[in-house]
Amino acid sequence: MFDSGMKKNDIFEKFEKLAERYHGVATLGTQPFGMVFDEILSPTRARVGSREVILAGTNNYLGLTFSEACTTAAKAAIDHQGTATTGSRLANGTFREHLELETALKAYFNAASAIVFTTGYQANLAAISALVGRGDHLLIDADSHACIYDGCRLSDAETIRFRHNSPEDLAKRLSRLPDDGARLIVVEGLYSMLGDVAPLAEFVDVASEHGAFLYVDEAHSVGCYGERGRGVAQAQGVLDKVDFLSGTFSKSFASLGGFCVSRHESFEYTRLVSRPYLFTASGSPANIAAARAALATIAGSDELGRRLWDRANQLHSGLRAAGFEPASAPGPIIALPRADETTAVREWNALLEAGVYVNLAVPPATPQAKSLLRLSVSAAHSESEIDQILEVFNALSDLVS
Amino acid sequence: MCNVQDSHVFENVSKILKAHAHADILITPDVRISADLEIDSVEIFDIVMEIEDIYDISFPVEVASSIDTVRDLVETIGQLTNV
Numbered sequence: 001m002f003d004s005g006m007k008k009n010d011i012f013e014k015f016e017k018l019a020e021r022y023h024g025v026a027t028l029g030t031q032p033f034g035m036v037f038d039e040i041l042s043p044t045r046a047r048v049g050s051r052e053v054i055l056a057g058t059n060n061y062l063g064l065t066f067s068e069a070c071t072t073a074a075k076a077a078i079d080h081q082g083t084a085t086t087g088s089r090l091a092n093g094t095f096r097e098h099l100e101l102e103t104a105l106k107a108y109f110n111a112a113s114a115i116v117f118t119t120g121y122q123a124n125l126a127a128i129s130a131l132v133g134r135g136d137h138l139l140i141d142a143d144s145h146a147c148i149y150d151g152c153r154l155s156d157a158e159t160i161r162f163r164h165n166s167p168e169d170l171a172k173r174l175s176r177l178p179d180d181g182a183r184l185i186v187v188e189g190l191y192s193m194l195g196d197v198a199p200l201a202e203f204v205d206v207a208s209e210h211g212a213f214l215y216v217d218e219a220h221s222v223g224c225y226g227e228r229g230r231g232v233a234q235a236q237g238v239l240d241k242v243d244f245l246s247g248t249f250s251k252s253f254a255s256l257g258g259f260c261v262s263r264h265e266s267f268e269y270t271r272l273v274s275r276p277y278l279f280t281a282s283g284s285p286a287n288i289a290a291a292r293a294a295l296a297t298i299a300g301s302d303e304l305g306r307r308l309w310d311r312a313n314q315l316h317s318g319l320r321a322a323g324f325e326p327a328s329a330p331g332p333i334i335a336l337p338r339a340d341e342t343t344a345v346r347e348w349n350a351l352l353e354a355g356v357y358v359n360l361a362v363p364p365a366t367p368q369a370k371s372l373l374r375l376s377v378s379a380a381h382s383e384s385e386i387d388q389i390l391e392v393f394n395a396l397s398d399l400v401s
Numbered sequence: 402m403c404n405v406q407d408s409h410v411f412e413n414v415s416k417i418l419k420a421h422a423h424a425d426i427l428i429t430p431d432v433r434i435s436a437d438l439e440i441d442s443v444e445i446f447d448i449v450m451e452i453e454d455i456y457d458i459s460f461p462v463e464v465a466s467s468i469d470t471v472r473d474l475v476e477t478i479g480q481l482t483n484v
Binding site: 152160161 | 441442443444446447450457458459460461462463
């Protein structure tokens with residue numbers, strides 16, 4: 001075999017500090033960054049080893065992963081179209097169902113164009129990198145998700161960050177730009193770490209005053225906010241003013257894939273130039289079918305949304321009553337900032353041992369270097385499951401000590 | 402080119418970096434912000450925003466990402482304020 005001692009420079013040397021931190025975290029209990037679920041029992045329950053846990057960190061906001069509509073559609077798609085498309089959208093990877101899903105998305109958002117991508121990450125990577133290029137200007141919220149940063153890097157456009165959720169700071173930075181080049185502002189509807197919502201109506205005004213296009217990533221908010229789950233832009237009355245709206249099928253839509261819709265018909269041309277769209281296989285038949293079934297469910301009724309908000313309000317107020325201070329107003333994401341990483345890891349382990357799975361989020365993946373216990377609520381959570389989660393949080397300090 | 406260490410910009414930048422540094426070392430132009438001061442990439446972006454407000458400039462992300470030493474930072478501020 002190869003002798004690593006013969007190499008001029010050790011390619012893995014740069015991982016040493018990271019590896020130390022990774023293994024250090026595991027000494028406090030279960031390894032949180034590589035969690036394995038041995039059996040998924042329902043949208044809100046799983047087995048980890050011999051322990052059954054309530055899932056409160058899955059982004060399965062509407063709890064549709066086991067719905068009759070989604071599972072039946074996915075199974076039928078496998079039976080009729082097979083397990084994969086084995087090709088990219090531009091070659092042999094566009095089936096009629098991909099186009100039908102795009103048509104359904106256009107109708108749902110009242111958009112002129114809709115493109116379906118293989119993952120949510122790729123949706124932002126593909127759309128942003130195709131829309132702007134060298135000589136153009138990207139203005140992104142400082143707390144943007146990694147896929148937005150990566151889309152910017154792939155675009156070759158100059159990228160300027162503005163302060164999180166600050167239309168004033170955005171306006172200041174726009175006014176410093178030269179007149180040449182297109183301007184694209186990128187924000188998110190609901191931020192995944194702290195669960196805070198963007199003031200989209202104000203961003204629309206700033207974009208309009210400065211001749212910029214507005215791109216909103218609603219990965220976490222579609223399905224949860226607005227009438228029939230159309231998202232934060234719709235809830236704030238500005239859906240028709242947003243130039244581009246992207247999202248994912250891997251959260252409320254209980255599948256895998258992503259999309260971007262636009263009020264501009266010319267957005268269709270990005271299919272011809274976008275590398276993350278062109279050079280990867282298209283979404284599998286089962287994923288496309290499940291997403292389509294979920295979209296029909298979401299567009300057909302506000303019932304799941306109402307259930308989600310009931311549970312979110314119950315959990316948020318219960319956590320406050322237990323002495324915790326959520327980072328944001330009630331919503332499907334409830335983040336609890338902890339004193340430091342060690343405290344957060346210890347509490348995360350204690351919760352897991354008591355039968356509650358939440359997300360552990362630590363720097364540099366979090367804003368303002370915060371260590372967080374991050375909970376996501378599902379419409380599939382019962383009132384009693386939320387009560388059980390709260391019972392564990394009420395006892396958390398005892399469980400840790 | 403002016404002497405970086407004698408400039409007002411260096412003085413201001415040093416104060417800001419000192420407040421964020423995790424390693425207690427003397428800040429000189431050749432000190433590396435990440436490797437020597439142990440300031441992670443996300444914190445560097447926050448520091449850049451603080452500097453942007455002081456000097457009324459905007460650092461493109463790709464420029465901010467390529468800053469290694471205190472000298473790089475001071476010289477970049479000089480270039481952006483002279484535009």
